[in-house]
Amino acid sequence: MGSDGLIEPSSELRSWLREFAADTAEDVELRLGGVAAAIADHRGLSRPAALPTAEAVKVPGALCQPDLLGMAFETILAPQDRRQQGAHYTPPHVADEIVGLALRRLPGGSLPVVWDPTCGGGAFLLAAARALHADGHDRADIVRACHGTDIDTTALRVADASLELWAGGTARPSVEHVDLLTSRPTILRAGRARLVVGNPPFLGQLTSDTARTRERREALIDRFGDVAKGYVDDVGLIMLAAVEHAAPGAVAALVAPESFLGTKDAAAVRSALVERAAVEAVWLESGSTFEAAVDVVAPILVVGAAPARTTMHRGDEQINLPHPPPRNWAPVIAAAAGVPTVEPQAHGTLGDHATITAGFRQHFYGLQGAVHEADGDPDAPVELGLITSGVIDPLWNAWGQNAVRFGGQSWSRPVVDLDRIEDAAVAAWFAARRVPKLLVASQTRVVETIVDETGNLLPSVPVISIEPTETGLLWHLAAVVSSPVACARIATASAGTGLSRGSLRIRASELAQLPLPAPGPAWDEGAEAAHDTQQAIQHGDIVGYRTSLERLGHSMAEAYGVADADLVSWWCDRIRFPDESPAGVE
Helix, strand or coil, X not given: CCHHHCCCCCHHHHHHHHHHHHCCCCCHHHHHHHHHHHHHHHHCCCCCCCCCXXXXXXXXXXXXXXXXXXXXXXXXXXHHHHHHHCCCCCCHHHHHHHHHHHHCCCCCCCCCCEEXXXXXXXXXXXXXXXXXXXXXXXXXXXXXXXXXXXXXXHHHHHHHHHHHHHCCCCCCCEEEECCCCCCCCCCCCCCCEEEEEECCCCCCCCCCCCXXXXXXXXHHHHHHHHHHCXXXXXXXXXXXXXXXXXXXXXXXXXXXXXXXXXXHHHHHHHHHHHHHEEEEEEEECCCCCCCCCCCEEEEEEEECCCCCEEEEEECCEEEEEECCCCCCCCHHHHHHCCCCCCXXXXXXXXXXXXXXXXXXXXXXXXXXXXXXXXXXXXCCCCCCEEECHHHEECCEECECCEXXXXXXXXXXXXXXXXXXXXXXXXXXXXXXXXXXXXXXXXXXXXXCEEEXXXXXXXECCCCEEEEECCCCCHHHHHHHHHCHHHHHHHHHHHCCCCCCCCCXXXXXXXXXXXXXXXXXXXXXXXXXXXXXXXXXXXXXXXXXXXXHHHHHHHHHHHHHCCCCHHHHXXXXXHCCCCCCCHHHCC
């Protein structure tokens, strides 16, 4: 047991939670009332009024602490319910850490009004209560200063009971059943909250379990305007609603998916937040915090403050950074991941000299039925090979070596018959790709591209096609896209938005904005190295492949006029080079 009755993770706790979940009756609130009764009886308190009176559940004495109620509540939610509600209980030590960072930014002295906009079982309200009590405030006064809102009435009762137990039965918080995204709370006057903390539900809009209905989308647009359009997660809108209700100088620290800092759909919400508050700090998860397979962060916003600097916190690590751009906060994650900062000398952009495009859903489905295995000699030239991200490595086309997944099945040497495409517009789109080009994978550790000099390769969705608008630029543009400068720029802009931490999510729009170096010998050397790299791997020369790729990195750093050693070393560390042996390539 930690200080102030905080339950620490233990085998006893895990075992009790498993047994409790397995033995829970259909009446969840009655069962939770039994847990509350056990805690109250152990502590010599009256049983909390928020939960129904019930026969006490057997709880080991060491676990009879207020935060057990929230843990028990989250444990008995069915996995499907947790996904649909985006509900995942915050471990007490994590809530304590985030609340502590937020409180540092509030002036001491007076007791602040505390609000958790989506309080769930009360983990963050309890964390705030513990921290404020450590500052010398009275328990009853603290609980009376705590406000919680949520759409789940059972969760509200759990939060209410937990805080009453923590106060020793002397006070209860103010809680209210309200949908914060369509209604305004009545328990808290706008502009009164000074400490806003919590873990809003993660409700991504790209999965059917959590996607909004049409009526819900329209209601949110009525409430928030254009920032609610698209696929923005509810987390961003809850942050915006929280800041709108907070007092000038208030601090808001709300947990969010890491992708919120950089995803394109949340750009408008981030801009709206920066108009009202400064991102003074960002807490980054230092381990696996939740059962949800999502990396998490907690931006710490100070309402009404002018943007200055942002402090990144991860465990004991602390880095001071420039304030992130209004529409993209991903550079904070990039800095934490050690991505080098590059300021290349730019002479135009990639989009000035190339058409950059990627197919959409209709192109993916329109191609089905037109794909078949290549016939004949495996060494013979193949027309219209189908390229997916899985066969693209840095200047290495692994078509015919790696299996290709397309249309729900595996292919060895897939090719496309344009005559079999039924949709004329889709057929025309693929026919237009029969030009010399670069093909770029969209989820990678570095920017990975291959050069198609003959136009005989076709991109599967979501492979990106870069088609030069001038002759003679193909290998020069390949050197730009493959360079460590491009990798660092995209890693900074898209940090946190990939499928896994450290992966890059590459968009056509970001590629279009890549700067070009000044024409000259260094860029020419980079283009030659790009050509040599692809040639080496085609002939199974693993040593030559690595040597040429590293030469490309150094040449392009020189072409851009950026510091070489750290950047190229960082880039090389991210590349998965094949074994330097004949077995490395088949």
